Amino acid sequence: MIVATAGHVDHGKTTLVKALTGTDTDRLAEEKRRGMSIDLGFAYADFGSEWPIGFVDVPGHERFVRNMLAGVAAVDFALLVVAADDGPMPQTREHVAILDLLGIEQGAVAITKIDRVSPERLADVRVEIAALLARSALQGAPVFPIATPSGEGLAALRTHLTAADLAWTGRSTQGSFRLAVDRCFTIGGAGLVVTGAVFSGRVNLGDQLLISPQGTPVRVRSIHAQNRTTLFASAGQRCALNLVGTGLKRHEVQRGDWIVALMAHAPTARLDVRLSVLGSESRALTHWAPVHLHIGATALSARVATLGERSILAGSTGMAQLVLDQPISAMRGDRFILRDQSGQRTIAGGFVVDPFGVTRGRSKPARLAQLSAMELPSASDSLMALMAVTPEGVDLARFGQAWNLTTHELDSLLQGLEIQVIATASGRVAVAASQWASLGVAICAAVDAWHGEQADSLGPTDAELASQLSARNASAVFRAALKSLLTDGSLVREGLSMRRPGHRARLDADDVLLLERVSAILQAHGLRPPIVGELATTLNMESPRLLEFLLRVSALGHLVRIARNRFFLPSTVVALSELAATLAAQSADGMFDAAQYRDRSGIGRNLTVQVLEFLDRVAATKLIGERRAMQP
Structure with missing residues (x-):
């Protein structure tokens, strides 16, 4: 279990931690000189459970809330410290608000310096604390009056912490390993050491990891967990x-970075979030407001793009996209805090709904429906709901990364669901x-309708069929459905057209x-058919009359017009497309x-240009600079 202190400056947090653990967490010379915590301090106490309890002592001064936030992002238990002579102060209130926004529900209150006040004053402070916590997650938390110099109350607090530790079930070790770096330093003979809270997963000696978001590869040489040398550490x-x-150099990792398993490395600069604005705010949080974001041990600037509404009122929640000034590592469910542009006041907080926010259409109803699905508490329910509002299909790799699922966890989840998994070039x-069954029925019905309305046509092309169904022609789901229907004989491909098995085009x-x-x-000219004028001469026809005929039968799918004066057999177009696919497959970069x-x-050159431009138009190929790739 990890315990973090919270409370106003000079209320005795560091002194209390020292009394509980024997460790003075003020390690900096300036902290010693000023008698005030500036940065995070760390200590451990063995109260008899399997692992020592870890303590994170946070600074209480308003100037160092940034450091405080780096220490409380992944704690399990909050120890709120209130001095009896002062009572709750501004930073007490802000720290309580922060704990609430971070979803920290377990905790206790230590009233320090009781040897300096009367029993009446102590009773008044109890009432003030109860009022402060009345609408917070720590409402009803036990209160321990303590006089650190004499040790009064320490035994009762230790007993409570021990009981809480024994009752603590631990965090799930599912998901890929993620550690939020809050300290980094070098040790002679050993090299670089990073410390932090493990958010998810498990790390073993010798594991290959990445520094994120940079992507620098590293290997684990040794591990200390809860102040013990060990072979592994977990969430x-x-x-x-x-x-x-x-x-590897010391400057390549710093507070705010993450140490992650390879699958958990997915830097992002747009987070779709559920945002809660503090009720103490005097005004709403408006669209595009500049803020300071604190997530994990990271602190950076961002903008709030409200979704659906132009603002989020004080005391209410809403969906928003955080547009960051630099990429970070984040996952669905990660808690965060927002402070104002000056970094002086906590204004809101919340949790990540989708770490991969879209750049376009972020407020459209379809996207908001996807976010509602992502907000569901279980990954399986979320995936089922997400598929229902995502006709083009759900990218499973992206979904697994967003939910921080390992490959095994994702595959296990899929086995229990009634879904169709489609393999594409990109995953x-x-x-x-x-939905899969309904799509197949809809495609066949659309082809039947086409045949009924255009009996002299071979059938619709892929693009025409997609348009008729309002489906995306590039959709992997649509293309996979066509392939499945062709395989089982429900459809037959005739050149570029699709037809039902019993259909025959009727021309006069x-x-x-x-x-x-x-x-x-x-057919006789192979890949280089004659232009319209040459064809008219061969047929002893007038060019305008022949062109009218060629246009008419091309519209019916019997021929394919690839340029103004060139018509190909559908089978020739298929051969030209297959040639492009072969070239791409034989290239190292697929181009x-x-x-x-x-x-x-x-x-020849001119016909090559015409053919490739045609293949681009029908979405068989895609021009990228001066080269081409096959469409996925």
């Missing part, structure tokens, strides 16, 4: 890691089994004969240029 413990890495996508007799003649000429396509196809 809910304070931990010191001796890290080694190629050319796995999931849709609900019912003259059109059939002319199409057969045109097709024979195009090719026009010269490579020209040389492999042998169709």
